[in-house]
Amino acid sequence: MRQPATIKDVAQRAGCGVATVSRVLNNTGPASAEMRRRVLAAVEVLDFQFSEVGRSLQSNTTRTIGCVVPSLANPVYADAVQGAQEAFQRAGYQTLLVCTNYNPEIEFQAIRTLIAKQVDGFVLTVSDAETSEGLAYIENRQVPYCLLFNTAPGDQISWSVADHSAAKTVADAFAENKHNDTGFLALKFQSSDRARQRYEGFVAGCAQNGMIKPALLEIDEDSQNLTDLLGMFLQENPDITGIFASNDFLALATIRSARALALEVPGDLSIIGFDGIEVGSMVEPSLATIVTDPKMLGAGAGKSVLSVINQTPPPDFPDPDLSFSFRAGGSLAPLFAESSDDGKVASFPPSNDLTQTDTHIQQERSK
Amino acid sequence: MRQPATIKDVAQRAGCGVATVSRVLNNTGPASAEMRRRVLAAVEVLDFQFSEVGRSLQSNTTRTIGCVVPSLANPVYADAVQGAQEAFQRAGYQTLLVCTNYNPEIEFQAIRTLIAKQVDGFVLTVSDAETSEGLAYIENRQVPYCLLFNTAPGDQISWSVADHSAAKTVADAFAENKHNDTGFLALKFQSSDRARQRYEGFVAGCAQNGMIKPALLEIDEDSQNLTDLLGMFLQENPDITGIFASNDFLALATIRSARALALEVPGDLSIIGFDGIEVGSMVEPSLATIVTDPKMLGAGAGKSVLSVINQTPPPDFPDPDLSFSFRAGGSLAPLFAESSDDGKVASFPPSNDLTQTDTHIQQERSK
DNA sequence: CCTCCCAGTGGAAACGTTTCCACTTTTGTA
């Protein structure tokens, strides 16, 4: 039992040729009842299982799909991978996971390796879809793939939030609450086409609402000194009353930093986040944000690759403009309503019903 | 370029045998400078890359490791997978990911499939290490593995939090704050050896501190109606002043539900969580919790399998009792200090320094 | 000058499958 049994062992024990064993076990081609019985018996006693490696070599197919994302530390990607993995599992495919840490070099290497391993397809979030070497390599090799969270430059499909128009919605929300001077806060701005899209959409939305062009605060590392950076930023742009953070974690951290600077949220500074992670609605004040459904997107992207692999009709692609929804929250309050004592109570979370309605819509989309 | 080039194509183009190509490219065995040049040139123009499938069949090794966890929706597992994946990547291994959704049947099937795919090893979190069919199968097949988050029943090593003694620490914290009557709140209590360990540890700790045996509230699905359940629970156990939730998400949800029941946290009810997720320190009141380092554990488990695969000395195993630390927070307050107005301010998060110190210790352990 | 050794090389077997093909036996039909 050291070395696992091979099809030859089974054939020998059943007293037949390997071809027969293969036919019986795969239900391909004819076999007598007697043979069937003997083969099955042999399989039983030897605890035989096909080697997928041998199979793959012969069939030129691995039933494995590569999944490339920046990091699982970000729950958005974690959820998306979860969704994709479930889709693959249901279809009998395995998931080969790589985290690139937002590093294009690692991304490229990983893709090369996965192709060498002969994955049947890819679901991936590259750092920049227009320039990604890895993506070019995949296209050149003609391996099926589906983008996730990237804004596809060409005619490829991509399961992603409509970053640009979602960011516009954020601008609208600020405008409705009479904010005029705002800032945009982003991590990894250089290496992420997502962050850039959001910034551009936000700038466009602000312009459309007749607001001042938002100032940009770009931070490098994981916000150790976010408080200092925020302080400097607000000193340079003293009239800012609202900040759009490019993800919810950053938004929560910003709230914390604002407090450390003795600023009240939303009294002195309103904050809007992006992603709609669950805890955003558990904190006080609750976080105003763009709600997305990463798991649904991951599952969609997964089904998309599967459909091109198996030549089946692709899954319904959600209307990009419905891929997100705005969730009101206590971290965003109208400007000039800033009485210091009672205002806090007045600006508390609006109807939680709204929240639930919105997420419900998202859920329905995923069916 | 439709079909990728094989070693034969390279050999033909370089005018030599396949053996020579293999030797040159793998730097094994001798080769003349001229041959080396010609082979390399051929590789260049054909954009040749070894097929890992062919290689695996020959070498009986796949440089792939199976990673089996309950779900990526839980950031604890997501972080752990991230850590393991990084370790594998650095060592030139790929990660084959499966999420079991806490389902032992899926767990078993997944493990079978991964073994058929000839993974070189496993890192896994099974639902119950003592009874897991899948785990038995792995042992029978003699595939290297390392447990993660499970409490190993036998002599296997497992990278996990010392759930039992961590839960004792929680009891100590309650005792220090004069709480006597407490409850334990858990998801998936039946199917998770972790939750059971925590409960047992908590019970033991309470007994040791002369407290009442804690009541158990077990919830099934993802806390849609947690508020109702909590209400009933507190009605049945009206003297409870503190609740230990088996993870931070649950703890945050409990805080929210308590508020919905018009209870003040920590004024009327103290809460302690488990895991130490980042947002726990961003909310108000901040969450008292057991801080763990899932990424470090995942990386450790990853390095452990690698060490048994490559027959190298295993990584230092952290002292189980140092695998966690208690983080004070505003959600836990001394009993009988419950003045309704000013008490809130008084019970705000203790020194943030403590927080930072604790996590720092964790970080050091991971090196 | 003869050996011996070694660098350099290619042929071929082996890894575990699937599948084509050829062969034998059974079944059905006239």
Added chain:
DNA sequence: TACAAAAGTGGAAACGTTTCCACTGGGAGG
């Protein structure tokens, strides 16, 4: 009863590698 078709079966090739082995030369040491 004879013949064709169909069912049942096994041998062997192919998939892309690595590696063992055998075969050349040529240089060094006697």
